[in-house]
């Protein structure tokens with residue numbers, strides 16, 4: 001039996017009745033696009049995050065892209081983010097016509113090093129995108145102070161941080177706009193693509209609703225150039241049904257993380273560190289070891305699959321060479337990319353599988369030929 005890094009089937013089977021009936025209700029309703037389910041889900045999810053407005057879109061990538069567009073960011077503008085992130089954080093900036101400028105990440109959390117942000121602000125900088133990677137938040141107080149001082153907008157990338165908190169504020173509630181993904185693996189995941197932008201600002205809300213619908217408020221009349229990026233009724237109904245369980249999913253992720261922490265504390269792996277003031281939701285349980293490749297090969301021999309997020313920082317990828325960065329520019333991200341890997345983590349990960357993962361790691365690490373122990 002293979003132990004996978006993620007598997008949705010048990011959750012689906014546990015929730016099958018609710019989900020199947022939500023789908024049936026949509027199909028029987030006669031409305032498939034921008035109906036009551038989307039409206040309800042937007043309201044409820046935004047409220048869950050402590051924010052007034054939500055706009056459902058078709059992916060987390062579009063949520064970022066449309067947020068930039070709503071802020072009027074485009075050609076000639078610079079947007080600051082990190083190279084240790086998922087490609088879409090950066091591709092959305094490029095799609096909007098702006099230029100991504102990177103700052104390195106923190107040595108222990110692998111999140112944006114807020115202290116480095118001011119060094120890269122230029123007269124062209126318009127916006128900062130902090131990425132709440134792996135399930136915990138960037139230090140938003142510090143970042144917002146910098147943004148305020150320099151008159152910059154902030155868009156939180158919350159694709160991996162549904163329900164996470166920073167000094168008792170929910171991720172997504174601490175900036176001009178926040179972009180969420182409901183890709184199936186996410187802390188709140190659907191069974192296909194989906195995303196949402198949340199904001200406290202009514203003007204941004206109205207603009208975002210136009211931008212996702214060809215620039216329209218009234219049928220067939222564009223007030224401005226827009227796009228097609230809609231969350232559909234089927235996915236909204238599934239997400240609405242799952243939203244009621246989000247706190248349960250998070251609780252289970254925290255229990256699994258605590259069990260990994262306990263089981264692996266003397267293993268030699270560097271375990272995840274939660275920054276002060278943060279409540280982590282463990283989208284990924286990220287560990288670190290200089291002998292990562294060897295450990296992964298040994299785990300594979302035992303049929304255990306782990307995930308690497310991310311094997312390459314964005315600035316070294318051939319797709320982003322035009323940004324002008326070189327290997328060596330962001331050493332913390334580059335070293336992390338060589339050593340990080342994440343252990344299977346999803347709410348329905350069976351306890352006996354987690355025990356096998358922990359025992360296998362302990363065995364592999366104690367048998368390591370070079371007996372290297374990570375610092």
Ligand SMILES: Cc1ncc(COP(=O)(O)O)c(C=O)c1O
Nearest residue numbers: 059060061086088089159181183
């Ligand atoms: C940090 C981050 N930002 C943005 C995205 C984009 O989300 P989506 O896959 O829904 O477009 C993802 C998802 O992979 C992500 O992890």
